[in-house]
Amino acid sequence: MSAAASIEEPLNGGGTGATVTRLLRRNSWVLVLCGLLALLFVVTKVIQPAYGPSQVEALALAALPVALAAAGQAVALISGGIDLSIGSMMALTSVTAAVLMKGGSEESAVLVVVGVLLMGLVLGAINGSLVVLTRVPDIVVTLAMLYVWAGAALLVLNTPGGASAEWLRELINGTVVSEWAPKAVVLLLVLVLVIWIPLRNSRLGLSFYAVGSNRLAAFRSGVDVSKTKVAAYAFTGLFAAMGGLSLTMSTGIGTPVPGPYLLASVAAVVLGGVSLAGGRGGLVGPIVAVFILRLVRTDLTLMGIDPNYTTVIEGVIMVSVVMVGGLVALRSRGS
Amino acid sequence: MSSPPQVSPLDVGRWPWLGSARRVMRDRPLIPLLLLLALLVVTLEIVRPGIVNERWLSSTIRFAIPLAILAASQTLTMITGGIDLSVGMVASMSAYVMATQAPAEGVVAASILALVVATVIGLVNGIGVGIFRVHPLIMTLGMSLVVLGLLTVYQRIVIGSGTRVPDEILWLGARTSFGWVPNSLIVFIPLATVILLGLRRSGFGRVLYAIGDNEFAARLAGVRVWQVLVVLYVISGVLAGIAGLIYAGLTQTATGTLVEVYVLPSVAAAVIGGTSIYGGRGGYGGSIVGAVILTVLTTLLTVLQMPEAARQILFGAIVLSVAAAYNRIIEE
DSSP states (O other): OHHHHHHHHHHHHSSHHHHHHHHHHHHHHHHHHHHHHHHHHHHHHHHOTTOOHHHHHHHHHHHHHHHHHHHHHHHHHHTTOOOTTHHHHHHHHHHHHHHHHTTOOTTHHHHHHHHHHHHHHHHHHHHHHHHHHHOOOHHHHHHHHHHHHHHHHHHHOSSSBOOOOHHHHHHHSSBSSSTTSBHHHHHHHHHIIIIIHHHHHSHHHHHHHHHHHOHHHHHHTTOOHHHHHHHHHHHHHHHHHHHHHHHHHHHSSBOOSOOTHHHHHHHHHHHTTOOTTSSOOOSHHHHHHHHHHHHHHHHHHHTTOOTHHHHHHHHHHHHHHHHHHHHHHHHHHHO | OOOOOOOOSSOTTTOHHHHHHHHHHHHOTHHHHHHHHHHHHHHHHHHSTTOOSHHHHHHHHHHHHHHHHHHHHHHHHHHTTOOOTTHHHHHHHHHHHHHHHHHHHOHHHHHHHHHHHHHHHHHHHHIIIIISOOOHHHHHHHHHHHHHHHHHHHHHHSTTTOOOOOHHHHHHHHOEETTTEETTHHHHHHHHHHHHHHHHHSHHHHHHHHHHHOHHHHHHTTOOHHHHHHHHHHHHHHHHHHHHHHHHHHHTOOOTTTTGGGHHHHHHHHHHTTOOTTSSOOOHHHHHHHHHHHHHHHHHHHHTTOOHHHHHHHHHHHHHHHHHHHHHHHOO
8 A cells, every 4th residue: 555655656746737637637536526416416307307405405414424424534544544433433422412412502502512523623633642652553543442432422322312402403404595505515515615625725734645645755854744643533533523413413312323434434435536545535525425325325216226226336336436446547557 | 654763662771571571472472462361361250250160161262263263354364464344244144145045945055055155255355356456445345335235135035034043053153062162163173273374384375474565576476466365355255154154153143234243353353463454464373362352351341240331442442452562562
């Protein structure tokens, strides 16, 4: 993994021309994904002419937690790590929010939201610090933390329960301006604009990519690798906390059992053009990919195909995207 | 791993015996693991005097064996720098196929069919990893999704026939001979011997280490890496299939998600057994001890009557600390 990255990076990394090409290529994949999503919407409309705003709204609501999980996973992967504990962190933050909001006033929920987001940052920072301090591979550390956070979630709340403030539920249910613009999608857009765009253009964001593509090179160029790793995991935790909050917001309760968000997030991130080897990709691709995967599921159900085949198809899509990506990379390296 | 130079946490100058102790532990990684195991057993005996007896030993072995077989899949794939996250679905699929086909086809045919299914899944994994160069994590994760979907579809097809775990499989997974010797040892001892010797003595075993250490160098040395990887993932699939059959006998059930919960423990068993997830280092002996440690640990946490929450937290914390301690001991 690291060997391949170190061979490729110097070829693409030098000069502004190469940077532009790389930027274009990265964005071109996002464009392809957007085209694919649009195509899928057309297909859906053809199969089911009654497919309208309310279905889009339901789709957005279902996709929101997965999209946030994918965003968090993307940050971890870009900086050269992986976070297996993302589902557990979502469960932990979700139950914490639900417990704190139970019986509280609508106003106090603002504090809860801020507190839970901070909690996400801390959880992620703990993951990152453990990776740095123990020097155990990321995948093993987050595997162990998967149990720790899941246990902590059970400690906070043993059975599904708690409550969500009403204004929070309204924040993601319904539409704004047009009936075709579900609040959940708008919220996602805002989050990407407010968090990701400034982050990516900052020194810290750049060091995520630097550490992800080549740790040693980043270290020798003066990047504090340890701090960068901790920060990247903290952002993963932040997105996980948002995902957990969105779960509480959409269901109105907190559930202490981690959902299938680990698999879903990795599938979406891979389809979204983030390299497992680190240093490549962004947040928009994975989020669009979540919607694509959801819509494929909807379409198959509408076409009367056994919905269980959707899992098969999701797996095949995930593997074949990486396969094709690998073949393309191989060919371009050969020529 | 290209990490910045670090100061060794153990000051060898002040405590010279630490240096030699560390050397022993590095050369014989099984020793600290066995010490940890002994410590856990002693703790168990202190917490609940009299629990450590033949019945306890028998049940520990019975539960550790299928986990150790799953850990074999992880160990072999991790030595090449890969991982097999599809073992849970493969094992569940194998158990389910066996349990649904056994009433009609007989237990032997059903078990063979189950292992054929496991072989095919392993073959697809191997083709993806070896020929199409898909990252093993993605390939096996993707395959688990595919198998999960197919299993659910298959479940609906055979819903009429129902599942029944035949007596022969129960005998293998859950029963004992001579009072306390678990029958699953019949499968496990030959399997473990082949893997232990195979990794150390056979060309195939050495090639696995070579690929994990430096795939490029292995290829230059004339190893047909893709062929090795295809065979490796087939072996991994078959091992998972066997583990699935034993789990079915042990729990006397066969559902679509029977073995899913053991995937991460199987990785953990290999990791605390000293196999590096980056490849090139490790062995099966450690993984077996790792599987036993995890099983004893689970018993200990149950005996302590800890709530599920505390059990999970402790489980994670212990896996992480063992892995971290291991890293410190090995690294110079």
